[in-house]
Amino acid sequence: MQIQKNFQGKDTESNIKNKPLPPGSFGLPLIGETIALAWDIHSFYRQRLKKYGPVFKTHLFGKPVIVFIGPEAFTFFLNQEYFTREDGNPQPVRELLDWDALPLLDGEEHRRRKRLILQAFTPQAFDKYIPVMEQNAAYYLERWEKLGSFTWLNEYRKMCASLSNALFVGRSPGSESEAVGKIMDTFIKGFSAVPINLGFNGYGKALKSRDWLLSYLDRAIAQHQEQPQQDILGVLLAARGDDGSTLTEDQLRREVLHLFFAAYSGFYVALTLLSLTLAQHPEIMARARQEVNQYAADGALNMEKLQKLVYLEQITKEIRRFYPINAATFFAKVKTDCEYKDFRIPKGWGAVAGIHTTMHMPQVFSEPESFKPCRFAPEQFATLPPNSYVPQGGGAKDGHRCPGEDMITVLLKVMAVHLLRRYTWELLPQNLEFNRDLFPTPRDGLKVRFGIYSP
Numbered sequence: 283m284q285i286q287k288n289f290q291g292k293d294t295e296s297n298i299k300n301k302p303l304p305p306g307s308f309g310l311p312l313i314g315e316t317i318a319l320a321w322d323i324h325s326f327y328r329q330r331l332k333k334y335g336p337v338f339k340t341h342l343f344g345k346p347v348i349v350f351i352g353p354e355a356f357t358f359f360l361n362q363e364y365f366t367r368e369d370g371n372p373q374p375v376r377e378l379l380d381w382d383a384l385p386l387l388d389g390e391e392h393r394r395r396k397r398l399i400l401q402a403f404t405p406q407a408f409d410k411y412i413p414v415m416e417q418n419a420a421y422y423l424e425r426w427e428k429l430g431s432f433t434w435l436n437e438y439r440k441m442c443a444s445l446s447n448a449l450f451v452g453r454s455p456g457s458e459s460e461a462v463g464k465i466m467d468t469f470i471k472g473f474s475a476v477p478i479n480l481g482f483n484g485y486g487k488a489l490k491s492r493d494w495l496l497s498y499l500d501r502a503i504a505q506h507q508e509q510p511q512q513d514i515l516g517v518l519l520a521a522r523g524d525d526g527s528t529l530t531e532d533q534l535r536r537e538v539l540h541l542f543f544a545a546y547s548g549f550y551v552a553l554t555l556l557s558l559t560l561a562q563h564p565e566i567m568a569r570a571r572q573e574v575n576q577y578a579a580d581g582a583l584n585m586e587k588l589q590k591l592v593y594l595e596q597i598t599k600e601i602r603r604f605y606p607i608n609a610a611t612f613f614a615k616v617k618t619d620c621e622y623k624d625f626r627i628p629k630g631w632g633a634v635a636g637i638h639t640t641m642h643m644p645q646v647f648s649e650p651e652s653f654k655p656c657r658f659a660p661e662q663f664a665t666l667p668p669n670s671y672v673p674q675g676g677g678a679k680d681g682h683r684c685p686g687e688d689m690i691t692v693l694l695k696v697m698a699v700h701l702l703r704r705y706t707w708e709l710l711p712q713n714l715e716f717n718r719d720l721f722p723t724p725r726d727g728l729k730v731r732f733g734i735y736s737p
């Protein structure tokens with residue numbers, strides 16, 4: 283019999299078997315609590331945290347699952363001795379990712395691929411992407427100036443489809459990007475659809491969109507092989523590991539599929555929240571504008587200039603803490619019987635960590651329901667407990683943490699600079715409640731009046 287130590291190194295397997303399971307409910311037979319999760323993913327985790335505390339059991343996608351919330355529980359969940367992502371995710375997530383991508387892997391192969399992919403997300407690489415971001419911003423800012431009033435979420439969707447198409451596969455803005463954006467929207471809806479493929483329903487359409495996107499990427503890979511380019515696909519085609527290994531063509535197309543739609547949705551959601559925040563907090567907008575005037579009043583941007591924008595950085599961090607973007611990490615599977623806080627964590631069960639709920643724990647973030655960028659002043663940020671600020675996952679960069687983390691910071695700063703150099707905007711009367719989408723945004727899509735700023 284294998285003897286297991288717990289994470290505090292004090293218990294044996296037979297002792298673990300005698301421990302109670304965490305509190306919680308398995309819900310209805312067969313479907314468990316899956317419908318409640320699909321109905322409103324953020325409320326699902328919030329309500330159960332309130333009822334059961336930071337570690338609870340539930341039943342999702344046909345499997346018992348333990349949920350971990352808060353910095354300490356999150357750290358435990360990241361321990362690879364006890365948890366693996368392999369076979370951890372529900373079948374529809376795996377099928378939508380075409381059965382093979384970073385969130386579905388673990389161990390050596392995950393680390394190898396992740397390190398190759400991270401080669402496209404270095405500060406040197408960002409210096410190449412920043413001009414693309416600026417060109418895209420200039421095109422859309424001119425359009426918005428002419429429009430005067432518009433629904434920003436729709437506009438950001440178009441802009442971010444065009445931006446991801448340019449950054450990943452080197453395409454110039456145009457109608458093709460808008461069509462690709464619509465296909466990505468249909469694909470993304472598949473993650474919260476009833477997972478039955480009837481062809482014409484939400485899940486069926488999402489799978490067709492996945493196949494369309496894969497063949498679009500196949501064509502882009504073939505073109506890049508003929509004529510090497512400097513975009514993300516170009517960097518990934520050229521990426522080499524320490525041992526000389528590369529991504530095979532099959533791995534590349536699937537990884538880029540994930541990066542491509544994650545970037546598109548991450549970009550437009552984060553930018554919509556940036557515009558909302560600045561409109562709702564005139565004092566924050568004024569201070570950010572002052573910083574832009576001081577360090578980036580004109581001229582092309584680069585990483586060196588962006589690094590001086592310390593207050594903007596705090597705003598971008600608080601946006602990702604404050605708003606309900608991701609409710610939880612991808613799913614994992616318990617590798618071996620273990621215990622946490624005197625609860626039994628059984629081998630074979632699913633596991634997941636709460637993201638938004640972890641970042642709203644008052645023990646770590648005082649007045650968590652207030653929007654306060656100052657909580658991310660560099661000296662305060664440095665004192666946060668490990669895995670308390672986890673908008674894009676926790677742990678090491680070559681673990682399951684989001685590879686797009688720094689890219690979002692860069693994009694938000696670039697866009698904020700271009701907005702604040704010249705423009706101002708105000709919210710029009712509308713419903714600002716958040717919808718129940720996978721990544722929630724204001725119900726009416728953020729209607730604004732937009733114009734030139736005059737001091």
Ligand code: HEM
Nearest residue numbers: 384385541544545548552608611612673674675682684686
């Ligand atoms: C505000 C924007 C974004 C947020 C909030 C976000 C959030 C997350 C979260 C919570 C995870 C899961 C971490 C885990 O399971 O432990 C993740 C993983 C991932 N994200 Fe993002 N993300 C964003 C933008 C991006 C962008 C721009 C990209 C691509 C450039 C991207 C690509 C990925 C990938 C590939 C993974 C899987 C990593 C792995 O399993 O190793 N994300 N992200």
